[in-house]
Structure formats: C-alpha cells, structure tokens
Amino acid sequence: MKCLLIAPPFSNVYGNFKSIMKYGFLNPPLGLCYLSASLQRAGHQSRVLDCEAQGLNIAKIFEIIQQERPDLIGITATSPELANALTIANELKARLTIPIVFGGVHVTIFKDQLLRDNPAVDFGVIGEGEETVVELLEALPEPHRYASIQGLIYRDGADIRVNPFRPLIQDLDTLPYPDRSGQPPELYFRNVPKVGYQSTAAFMSSRGCPCHCTYCAIEQIPGWRRVRYRSAQNVVDEIEYLVRELKIKHISFNDDVLTMNRKRVYELCAEIQRRNLRFTWEGLSRADCVDLNLLKTMREAGFVRISYGIESGNPEILKSTCKNETLEQIAEAFRITREAGIVARGSLIIGLPFENRQTVEDSFRFVNNLEGIDQVIINILQPYPGTKVREQVLQGVGGSRLLVDDMSELRRFGNASVEVNDLTRNRLIFLQKLGLLRFYLRPRVILRHLQFYHPKAFLMDGLAFLQSIFSWKTA
Numbered sequence: 278m279k280c281l282l283i284a285p286p287f288s289n290v291y292g293n294f295k296s297i298m299k300y301g302f303l304n305p306p307l308g309l310c311y312l313s314a315s316l317q318r319a320g321h322q323s324r325v326l327d328c329e330a331q332g333l334n335i336a337k338i339f340e341i342i343q344q345e346r347p348d349l350i351g352i353t354a355t356s357p358e359l360a361n362a363l364t365i366a367n368e369l370k371a372r373l374t375i376p377i378v379f380g381g382v383h384v385t386i387f388k389d390q391l392l393r394d395n396p397a398v399d400f401g402v403i404g405e406g407e408e409t410v411v412e413l414l415e416a417l418p419e420p421h422r423y424a425s426i427q428g429l430i431y432r433d434g435a436d437i438r439v440n441p442f443r444p445l446i447q448d449l450d451t452l453p454y455p456d457r458s459g460q461p462p463e464l465y466f467r468n469v470p471k472v473g474y475q476s477t478a479a480f481m482s483s484r485g486c487p488c489h490c491t492y493c494a495i496e497q498i499p500g501w502r503r504v505r506y507r508s509a510q511n512v513v514d515e516i517e518y519l520v521r522e523l524k525i526k527h528i529s530f531n532d533d534v535l536t537m538n539r540k541r542v543y544e545l546c547a548e549i550q551r552r553n554l555r556f557t558w559e560g561l562s563r564a565d566c567v568d569l570n571l572l573k574t575m576r577e578a579g580f581v582r583i584s585y586g587i588e589s590g591n592p593e594i595l596k597s598t599c600k601n602e603t604l605e606q607i608a609e610a611f612r613i614t615r616e617a618g619i620v621a622r623g624s625l626i627i628g629l630p631f632e633n634r635q636t637v638e639d640s641f642r643f644v645n646n647l648e649g650i651d652q653v654i655i656n657i658l659q660p661y662p663g664t665k666v667r668e669q670v671l672q673g674v675g676g677s678r679l680l681v682d683d684m685s686e687l688r689r690f691g692n693a694s695v696e697v698n699d700l701t702r703n704r705l706i707f708l709q710k711l712g713l714l715r716f717y718l719r720p721r722v723i724l725r726h727l728q729f730y731h732p733k734a735f736l737m738d739g740l741a742f743l744q745s746i747f748s749w750k751t752a
Contacts, residue, residue: 278320278321278322278348278349278417279322279323279345279346279347279348279349280313280316280321280323280324280347280348280349280350280351280353280410280414281323281324281326281341281342281345281347281349281350281351282306282309282312282313282323282324282325282350282351283309283326283328283338283350283351283352283353283360283363283365284306284309284325284327284328284329284352284353284600285328285329285330285352285353285358285361285364286328286333286356286361287329287358287361288329289359289361290358290688291688291690291691291697292688292690292692293691293744293745293746294623294629294690294691295433295691297738297742297745302464303329303330303464303465303466304479304529304531305327305330305457305460305464305465305478305479306325306327306353307455307479307480307481307531308353308380308381308406309325309353310325310455310456311407311452311453311456312351312380312406312407312462313325313455313456314452314454314455314456315407315410315411315452315453315702316411316414316452316458316742317453317679318409318453319351319411319415321411321414323456324459325456325459325460326338326341326459327459327460327464327569327679328528330460330464330465331376331464333384334672335364335365335368335369336433338365338369338397339368339369339372340671341621342373342375344734346374346628347375348375348414348417349375349376349377349378349410349413349417350369350375350376350377350378350415351377351378351379351380351410352365352366352377352380352501353379353380353381354379354381354383355381355382355383355496356382356383356386356661356662356684356687356743357684357685357687357688358647358654359383359657359684359685360684360685362379362523363395363397363398365399366379366395366398367397367398370396372491376399376400376417377397377398377399377400378396378399378400378402378410378413379391379400379401379402379465380401380402380406380410380657381644382494382497382498382663383684384401384403384430385403385404385498386400386494386495386497386662387417387662388401388430388439388664389401389405389430389438389439392428392430392432392437393437396723398434399431399432400413400429400431401430401431402428402429402430402431403428403429403439403442403443404428404442404443404445404498405428405445405484406428406445406498407446407452408427408428408443408446409426409427409428409429409443410669412429413426413429414642414677420457423438424438424439424440427440427441427442427443427444428439428441428442428443429438430435433520435608436458436545436562438446440596442499443497443571444500445484445499445500445501445505446505447505449483449484449505449506449511450498450505450508450511451505454515454518457478457523459497461524461748462476462477462524462525464475465477465479466527467527467529467559468730468731468734468737468738469526469557469581469582470557470581470582470620470729470730471525471527471581471729472527472557472728472731472732473730473731473733473734474731474734474737475526475527475557476524476525476526476527477525477526477527477528478502478519478523478527478528478529479528479529479531480515480516480519480529480530480531480558480633481530481531481532481547481602482506482507482512482530482532482535483504483505483506483507483532483533483535483538484501484504484505485500485501485502485503485504485533485536486501486502486504486533486534486537487502487503487504487537488533488534488563488600488601489599489601489664489715490588490598490599490600491597491598491599491664491665491669492587492626492629492658492661492664492665492666494597494661494662494663494664495527495533496663497663498568502533502647502670504533504537504538506538506541509541509545509547509548510548511545512545512619513545513548513549513552513554516528516549516554516556517554519556519605519688520555520556521554525556525696526556526557527556527557527558527559528556528557528558528559529559529560530558530559530560530561531559531560531561532560532561533561534561534562535560535561535562535569535583536560536562536563536571537562537563539566539568539571539752540650541699542571542574542575543571543574543708545578545712546574546577546578546580548564548581549578550577550578554579555579555586556579557579557580557581558579558580558581559581559582559584560580560583560584561583561584561586562583562585563585563586563602564582564585564602564606564607564609564610564611565601565602565606566614567583567610568569568615569613571616572613572614572617573617573618574620575617575619576617576619576641577616580619580691581620582619582620582621582622583619583620583621583622583623583707584621584622584623585607585610585611585622585623585624585625586600586623586624587607587623587624587625587640587643587644588600588624588625588629588630589625589626589629589632589639589640590604590625590640590641590642590643590644591639591640591643592604592641592741593631593636593637594629594631594632594636594640597629597630597631597675598626598629598666599665604643607623607647607680608647608648609650610624611619611647611648611650612648612649612668613649615648615649616649620652621649621650621651621652622650622651622652622653622654623644623650623652623653623654623711624653624654624655624656625640625644625653625654625655625656626657626658627640627655627656627658627700627705627708627709627712628657628658628693628695628696628697628700628705629658629666629675629697630666630669630670630674630675630677630696631675631676631697631698632658632675632700633676633697633698633699634699634700634704634708637700637708637712640712641712641715641716643713644716645716651725651726651729653713653716653717654713655691655709655712656689656690656711657689657693657705657709657710658692658693658695659688659689659694659695660679660687660689660695662684670695675697675698676697676698677695677696677697678695678696678697679694679695680693680694680695680696680702681694682694685720686710690709690716690745691706691745692706693705693706704740710739710746711736713742713746714746717742
C-alpha cells in the first residue's frame with residue numbers, strides 16, 4: 278500500500294522574520310521521516326513532501342498525488358501551522374476521496390475536536406505515530422479493525438471515536454533510521470562557525486523532557502516526561518551513515534535537552550572520535566546540564582554551537598516560568614561555553630505573565646552583559662494550547678490579557694496575541710525588534726561574528742536580519 282506524508286508550508290508563521298528562518302532554522306520534517314521509514318519497513322511505499330523546503334503549492338501536491346495514487350494521505354501540523362494544513366486537506370478532499378489522517382501535538386491536545394470541526398479530516402493520530410500509522414494503513418480495507426488501533430481517532434458513522442493512548446516506544450533503538458530520501462541535503466543548511474553554510478541533517482537521539490516549564494505543552498503527551506535514549510552505538514551508527522554515505526557535514530540535534538544525561542554524551546563523543554568521523558554538530562541544552570569538562574569534550578568531537586533557553590533576565594519572571602534555573606547558573610553556563618570554544622546562542626521570551634517594561638529591560642540588559650553569549654533570539658510569548666501559561670493568560674494571571682484566540686495568530690515573531698500590564702501588542706512587537714538591534718548592532722558583537730563566521734555567510738545572515746527587522750521586501 279502507499280502513503281503520502283505532507284508537511285505544510287509554514288514561513289507565514291514567521292511573518293517578517295521568515296528571512297532569518299530560511300537562513301538558519303529550516304529543518305526537515307523529522308517526525309514524518311520516521312513515519313515513512315516505519316511504513317517502508319512494514320513493506321509499504323511512502324514518500325514525504327516538505328512543502329516549505331520544496332516550494333510545493335496545492336497544484337503541485339495534487340499533481341504528485343495523481344501520479345502516485347496513495348491509499349492514505351498524512352498531514353502534520355503544530356497549532357500555528359494548523360490553518361495551512363487544513364487548507365491543504367480541504368483542497369484535496371474537494372477533489373479526491375483518499376482518506377486523510379492528521380498527526381502532531383495539536384491533534385494530541387485537541388483529539389476528537391479536530392475531526393468534529395473539520396470534515397475533511399478522516400483520522401487523527403495521538404502520541405507517537407510510527408506504529409499507529411502502519412496499523413491504520415493496513416486496516417483501511419477492513420474498517421472494523423479501527424477500534425483495535427491504539428492512538429487512533431476515527432469516524433464511526435456520525436460519531437467520532439478516540440481509542441486508548443498507545444504506550445510510548447521504550448526502546449528507541451528498535452526504530453528504523455528516518456527516511457531522508459525525499460529531502461535532498463542541499464535544501465537544509467546551517468551557517469556553521471568558521472565554515473559557512475553547510476548541508477545539515479536534523480537528528481534526534483532521545484525523546485522526552487523531565488522539565489515543567491509553563492510555556493511548554495509536553496505534559497499533554499502521557500509519559501513524555503521520562504526521557505528515553507537511543508544507545509550511543511545506535512546514534513553513532515546513524516551519524517556514520519549520514520557522514521560517510523550521504524556526505525552530510527553538519528548535524529543539528531533536536532533533543533529537548535541534549536546534555537541531560539552527561540555520561541551518555543561522553544560515550545557519544547568517545548565513539549565519534551574512535552570512528553574518526555569528521556563533521557560538526559550543534560544542539561539544545563539547559564544551563565544546569567553542562568560543565569566545562571563536558572563542553573570541552575564535545576568540542577573535541579566536533580561540537581560547535583549550543584543553544585540555551587534564558588527566557589528572562591529578571592529573577593522573579595524567570596522563577597514564574599518553573600524552569601528551575603537561576604540567573605547565576607545561566608551566566609556561568611555561557612562563560613564556560615566561551616571558554617570551551619563553542620558558540621553560544623540564548624533565547625528570551627518577552628510578554629510572560631507579570632512582565633512589564635522594566636522586566637523586559639532587565640532581560641535586555643542581562644543578555645547584553647552576558648560573558649560568552651554570541652547570538653540571541655527574542656520571542657514574543659504565545660499561549661500555545663496545552664500549556665500552563667495559556668491557562669494563566671486566560672485567567673488574567675500577572676496582568677495578562679488574551680487579545681485573539683486564533684491558532685494562526687500564535688506567531689512568536691512580529692506578532693503578539695497577548696498583552697500584559699503596560700506592554701501592549703504594539704509595544705511587544707516594537708521591543709522585540711529593539712532588543713535584537715540593541716544586541717546585534719554593538720561593535721563587539723559584530724566583531725565577534727566576523728571572527729567566527731565565514732564572510733559570505735556573515736553578509737547573508739546580516740542582510741536577512743535587516744530584512745526581518747525593517748520588513749524589507751525581497752523577490
């Protein structure tokens with residue numbers, strides 16, 4: 278049987294900041310690639326379409342469907358991308374009778390509501406979908422089997438059934454490597470320190486996160502707080518395949534906290550060096566999950582950039598996020614990252630409950646005075662479904678006010694769907710741009726970027742930054 282998996286376009290979610298997204302944050306749809314690999318292992322045919330990277334519109338998607346004639350169409354979407362995903366589903370359903378299944382965190386949170394509100398969607402998958410989508414595809418000729426498929430939402434006449442949640446996959450080593458055949462490496466790239474733009478593969482070596490941050494919806498996935506790890510051998514086997522067979526030169530780890538298990542990171546680094554694999558890599562972590570020796574070891578194994586969530590430079594606002602870190606821990610993490618020779622990126626959120634103009638100023642001053650920070654990303658709070666912060670905003674906690682309850686408005690860049698205290702929507706949008714300008718236009722930051730970035734990449738990123746800040750139009 279055949280399945281076509283679609284990742285909808287999403288650049289509109291970034292608004293005027295889509296130039297920055299294109300030159301540094303475009304990732305292949307790794308979740309769909311895992312689904313595709315599982316389908317292929319079960320003996321079926323599958324293909325992944327990345328509409329954003331491949332520039333696919335509905336006409337081209339329809340053309341591909343006519344050529345391949347799949348038995349099932351799968352579409353993934355986060356809450357901000359939902360409108361784009363539904364547009365595709367509605368257009369396809371108007372022309373075709375092929376069943377459509379939706380997956381992703383939004384479906385997991387809203388469950389049957391998505392199907393009730395959208396007749397074009399025939400099925401939903403909640404939680405991890407590798408096993409569910411295979412069972413669904415194979416059950417299409419025999420609809421009576423739907424009731425036995427864990428993690429499936431389906432239509433039963435006029436009713437919508439929500440089956441029990443499927444237990445999470447405990448041994449991640451049993452999963453096949455994601456199917457990357459439909460995503461040419463040249464579509465995805467990163468500005469790698471000292472090198473310039475390099476073809477980049479997205480990578481996951483673990484699933485889950487034990488943290489309780491108010492702005493994250495992870496607790497909506499039962500069992501996700503327990504981190505499950507692939508073995509070091511399994512991880513480096515896939516890395517070796519990417520480097521030696523696919524000629525990938527840079528790998529971006531998407532683990533929620535890459536260094537949560539430090540012993541395992543040491544094992545990864547040792548195995549990478551033992552096999553003499555030459556590539557660069559980067560990932561996300563927390564300030565309280567690194568130390569100098571670990572960072573130096575990672576650097577020796579090719580690690581070049583790490584991203585830390587700062588969230589706020591005001592201690593009380595930071596505490597309110599339940600992130601359970603201190604400003605002192607954050608400052609120390611950036612300091613030792615610089616000492617280890619690794620580029621450090623930090624991210625802020627402005628507009629959190631209890632925020633005001635002074636606390637935002639505290640955040641800007643904190644990041645501008647941090648020793649070791651090279652890049653900053655400033656996000657405007659968006660109360661995503663399933664998060665504690667959404668509940669706080671709806672209740673007006675800390676002076677928060679929800680302006681619009683539209684999923685398509687949940688854009689972290691150039692848009693605000695909340696106000697808080699003396700921070701109006703327009704003020705938040707203005708402060709996002711102001712904070713970025715204050716950070717990046719300092720001489721020492723410009724000099725630092727000239728030191729660790731390739732000249733061409735420096736100019737390209739700089740132009741994308743200015744286009745985003747000043748809303749310049751490009752062809």
